[in-house]
Amino acid sequence: MVDVPLGGRCGPGFDAVGQAFAANFATGGEVGASVAVVVDGEVVVDLHGGWADRARTRPFGGDTLVNVYSVGKPFVALLALKLVDRGLIGLDQPIASVWPEFSAGGKETATVRHALCHRAGVPAIRSPLTDDDLREWDTMASAVAATRAWWAPGTRHAYHTNTYGHLVGEIVRRVTGALPGAGLAQVTGPLGADVWFGVRPRDLHRCADIVMDVGPLPVEAPVGGDDDAAMELASYFNPPGYSSMGVVNTEWWRTIQVPSTNGHGTALGVARIYAGLLEPGRLLSPGLLAEATRAQSTGYCPILGEPAVFGLGFTPTTPRRPFGPHPGSFGHFGTGGAVGFADPRTGVAFGYVMNQVIPRWQSSRNRALIDAVYRCVDLR
Numbered sequence: 001m002v003d004v005p006l007g008g009r010c011g012p013g014f015d016a017v018g019q020a021f022a023a024n025f026a027t028g029g030e031v032g033a034s035v036a037v038v039v040d041g042e043v044v045v046d047l048h049g050g051w052a053d054r055a056r057t058r059p060f061g062g063d064t065l066v067n068v069y070s071v072g073k074p075f076v077a078l079l080a081l082k083l084v085d086r087g088l089i090g091l092d093q094p095i096a097s098v099w100p101e102f103s104a105g106g107k108e109t110a111t112v113r114h115a116l117c118h119r120a121g122v123p124a125i126r127s128p129l130t131d132d133d134l135r136e137w138d139t140m141a142s143a144v145a146a147t148r149a150w151w152a153p154g155t156r157h158a159y160h161t162n163t164y165g166h167l168v169g170e171i172v173r174r175v176t177g178a179l180p181g182a183g184l185a186q187v188t189g190p191l192g193a194d195v196w197f198g199v200r201p202r203d204l205h206r207c208a209d210i211v212m213d214v215g216p217l218p219v220e221a222p223v224g225g226d227d228d229a230a231m232e233l234a235s236y237f238n239p240p241g242y243s244s245m246g247v248v249n250t251e252w253w254r255t256i257q258v259p260s261t262n263g264h265g266t267a268l269g270v271a272r273i274y275a276g277l278l279e280p281g282r283l284l285s286p287g288l289l290a291e292a293t294r295a296q297s298t299g300y301c302p303i304l305g306e307p308a309v310f311g312l313g314f315t316p317t318t319p320r321r322p323f324g325p326h327p328g329s330f331g332h333f334g335t336g337g338a339v340g341f342a343d344p345r346t347g348v349a350f351g352y353v354m355n356q357v358i359p360r361w362q363s364s365r366n367r368a369l370i371d372a373v374y375r376c377v378d379l380r
Contacts, residue, residue: 065199
């Protein structure tokens with residue numbers, strides 16, 4: 001028997017997922033996690049287990065919220081895409097048409113499409129910032145707008161690992177007048193999806209501590225230089241806590257909005273958003289969803305250090321970053337192995353979140369769970 005608390009349920013025919021989940025604790029080094037699977041709108045797996053803290057004193061429950069890192073990127077993109085569906089903004093419309101300040105530094109030709117698929121030219125901020133600045137949305141958005149483009153927008157891509165949330169989120173705010181947390185709540189409320197940009201103070205007690213072992217962190221923002229190496233360093237550490245290191249378990253980090261990096265949610269919450277996307281027309285029109293989930297930009301990414309394929313917020317499944325075995329699946333991985341995705345062929349919507357962050361987007365633990373899901377689906 002696995003000597004950790006495990007709870008939740010597996011529906012008929014999905015016992016293999018429960019076995020893989022338990023094995024992740026027994027032999028895979030899992031600390032605390034949850035996994036959820038929705039098939040054709042029905043919740044067939046909703047499991048949680050382990051511990052919400054490093055000391056292993058607080059059980060990881062079904063309503064435990066955890067920082068999901070880049071799993072949140074498609075959700076802030078979804079807010080912009082919904083505005084496209086409503087005709088309030090166009091994919092090929094210049095960002096500066098709704099955010100005039102963004103035209104500074106050679107970015108006047110950057111479009112909403114460029115922003116959504118990491119081609120806008122601002123994966124890092126050039127001016128030095130502090131973690132006090134990170135707490136202020138206006139300060140961060142203004143810094144993104146003022147940054148001189150690292151390349152001519154639209155001519156290449158680089159993963160906007162942290163700036164993505166302030167870039168896309170500010171486009172949304174300029175159109176709607178509201179920060180992305182409010183827009184996300186309008187999406188998640190009807191879905192019953194427990195996912196947040198900015199945890200409400202009354203929910204802070206539900207947050208799991210991230211368990212992460214990192215080396216020395218910069219105390220000041222690393223800025224200077226104009227090459228890809230300087231861009232990469234600034235993308236992660238300007239401001240120093242932009243990637244969450246050193247601040248991730250603080251209350252202020254959990255309550256601010258950094259949609260690229262600090263979204264918090266449960267596995268079932270993530271899966272329910274993807275299940276909503278699989279319902280034709282519920283969250284996006286079918287045509288726009290198809291556009292958002294196809295490859296929009298391909299090639300080597302200097303931030304990721306490997307070839308990458310980007311859609312519009314979502315990433316399409318690829319051999320390097322697969323969401324199950326079927327073409328047409330789409331989703332996003334997050335630092336440490338969290339992942340959410342949808343598979344239109346099988347009707348599967350999947351969410352997995354955990355609090356032990358290892359320096360990889362894919363792990364043996366999420367792979368074991370995904371493989372188990374498809375063994376079960378193939379037998380249905």
